[in-house]
Amino acid sequence: MRDTDDSRREEPEPIAPQRLKEDLAALSRAGFPVPADVDDAVRAMARRHFSARKRVRHTVGWLAAAAAAAAVILAVLWTSPVLQRSISPSAMLQDIDRSGRVDILDAFALARLVENSTAPRREWDIDGDGVVGRRDVDAIAMTAVSLNKGDLQ
Amino acid sequence: MTGRGFSLQDADPRSDEELVDAANRGDAGAFEVLYFRYRDWVVSLAFRFTRNRDDALDVLQDTFAYLLRKFPGFRLTARMTTFLYPVVKNLSLSARRKRARYVSDEDALTALAAPDASADASRKQLAVVLAGLSDAHREVLLMRFVDDMTLHEIAAVLGVPLGTVKSRLHHALSALRKDKRTREYFEPS
Numbered sequence: 001m002r003d004t005d006d007s008r009r010e011e012p013e014p015i016a017p018q019r020l021k022e023d024l025a026a027l028s029r030a031g032f033p034v035p036a037d038v039d040d041a042v043r044a045m046a047r048r049h050f051s052a053r054k055r056v057r058h059t060v061g062w063l064a065a066a067a068a069a070a071a072v073i074l075a076v077l078w079t080s081p082v083l084q085r086s087i088s089p090s091a092m093l094q095d096i097d098r099s100g101r102v103d104i105l106d107a108f109a110l111a112r113l114v115e116n117s118t119a120p121r122r123e124w125d126i127d128g129d130g131v132v133g134r135r136d137v138d139a140i141a142m143t144a145v146s147l148n149k150g151d152l153q
Numbered sequence: 154m155t156g157r158g159f160s161l162q163d164a165d166p167r168s169d170e171e172l173v174d175a176a177n178r179g180d181a182g183a184f185e186v187l188y189f190r191y192r193d194w195v196v197s198l199a200f201r202f203t204r205n206r207d208d209a210l211d212v213l214q215d216t217f218a219y220l221l222r223k224f225p226g227f228r229l230t231a232r233m234t235t236f237l238y239p240v241v242k243n244l245s246l247s248a249r250r251k252r253a254r255y256v257s258d259e260d261a262l263t264a265l266a267a268p269d270a271s272a273d274a275s276r277k278q279l280a281v282v283l284a285g286l287s288d289a290h291r292e293v294l295l296m297r298f299v300d301d302m303t304l305h306e307i308a309a310v311l312g313v314p315l316g317t318v319k320s321r322l323h324h325a326l327s328a329l330r331k332d333k334r335t336r337e338y339f340e341p342s
Contacts, residue, residue: 013304014322020329020338021298023276027283028299030200030209034192038210042188042217049221050181 066111066134070104070141093123094140107140165190169233177225184224188217191233194300195241201295202245208252212244219244235306238296278334285332286325293318294325 016024096106096113110124111134120132126139165186167175172190175183192213199212219240220227229236283291296302296310304322308315329335 011316011319011323014319014326016298016326017338020279020335023279023338024283024295025299026276027280028197028201028295030193030197030206032206034196034210034213038214039188039192042214043185045214045218046181046184046188046221049224050176050179050184053179053225 066107066137066141067104069138070107070144073141073145094126094143096124096140102140103144104141107137107144110140111137170229173227173229177227179225184221187220187233191237194234195237198238198241198300199245199248202242203248203252205248205252208245208248212241212248215244216241231309232302232306234300235302235310238300238302238310275335275337279329279338282329282332282335286328290321290325290328293321297322 094102094106096109099105110126113124114120114132114137124132124136126136129135165172167183167186169187169190172183172187176187195216196209196213199216200206200209203209203212216237220237283294286294293307293311296307297304302310304315304318308318311318330339
C-alpha cells in the first residue's frame with residue numbers, strides 16, 4: 001500500500017479506544033523526574049536573556065537620544081553661519097575619547113560611560129550643574145556642531 | 154513527573170498566546186510558565202526519540218534555549234506542541250547521532266515500552282506490537298493519540314499530505330486490531 005498519496009483524504013478520521021490511548025500515553029512517558037537543577041538552569045538562562053535585552057534597549061535608547069539631539073542641532077546650525085570660536089579648556093574636557101577633536105563620537109562615548117559607570121567622574125559634568133547625565137551628553141553634542149570641524153588645534 | 158512538588162501551569166491561567174505576548178515584552182516569568190507547562194511533554198518526547206535519559210534532559214534544555222532565542226518578536230501561529238515537535242525531534246536525532254549509538258527501530262520501541270514491572274500484561278503486549286510497526290506508522294499513532302495533535306497538524310509537522318497521515322493511522326490501528334495480543338483494546342468491554 002502506498003502511503004504517500006492523498007487518496008484517504010476524504011475518509012473519516014480514525015479513532016482509537018480510550019484504554020488504548022491511556023496505555024499509549026503511559027508507555028510514552030519518560031518515566032523519570034526532571035531534576036531541579038535542570039529547571040534552575042533554564043530559569044537562569046531565561047533571566048540572562050531577558051536582562052540582556054533590557055540593557056540593550058536602554059543603551060540603544062540613550063545613544064539614539066544623543067544621536068537625535070545632535071542631528072537636530074546639526075540640521076539647525078547647518079543653515080546658519082558657523083561661528084569661529086577659540087577653543088576653551090572646557091572644550092578640551094569634552095574630548096572624551098581623546099581624539100584631538102570634539103565631535104559626536106564624544107557625545108556617544110559619554111553616553112556609554114554614564115550608562116555603564118557606577119561612579120561618574122566630576123569632569124563629565126560638562127554643563128556644571130552638579131549632575132552627570134543626559135544634559136552633559138547634549139552639551140558635548142552642541143560643542144561638536146559649533147566648532148569648526150570639531151578640531152581642538 | 155517533576156523535580157518539584159508543584160506545576161506552574163496549574164497556577165497560571167494565561168493562554169499560551171498571552172504568555173508569548175508577555176515574554177515578547179520582556180517578562181521572564183511568562184517564559185518560565187511556558188517552560189513548566191511543556192517541560193514534561195518535551196522531555197517525554199525527547200526520551201521517545203533518544204532512549205537516553207541524559208540526552209533527553211539535554212534536548213529539554215536545548216529546546217527551550219531555542220525557544221528563548223525567538224524572543225522578542227516570536228509569533229505563535231500554531232499550538233505550542235505543534236511548534237515544538239519538530240524542534241524536539243531534530244535535536245533528539247542529533248543527540249542520538251552524537252552519541253554514535255545505533256538504536257534500531259525495534260530496540261527503540263522495545264525500550265520505549267520497557268514498561269516497569271508493575272505494568273499490566275496488556276500494556277507490555279502493546280509495547281511489543283508497537284515495536285513491530287514501522288517508524289512512520291508508529292510516529293503518527295503517537296502524535297495523534299499521545300501528543301493530541303490534529304491530523305492537519307501532523308501533516309504540517311511531517312510535511313506529508315493529510316491523506317497520508319490518515320493512511321498511516323489506519324494502518325497502525327489496523328495492525329493493533331488484527332494482532333491477537335492487542336485485539337482486546339478494540340473489543341467491547
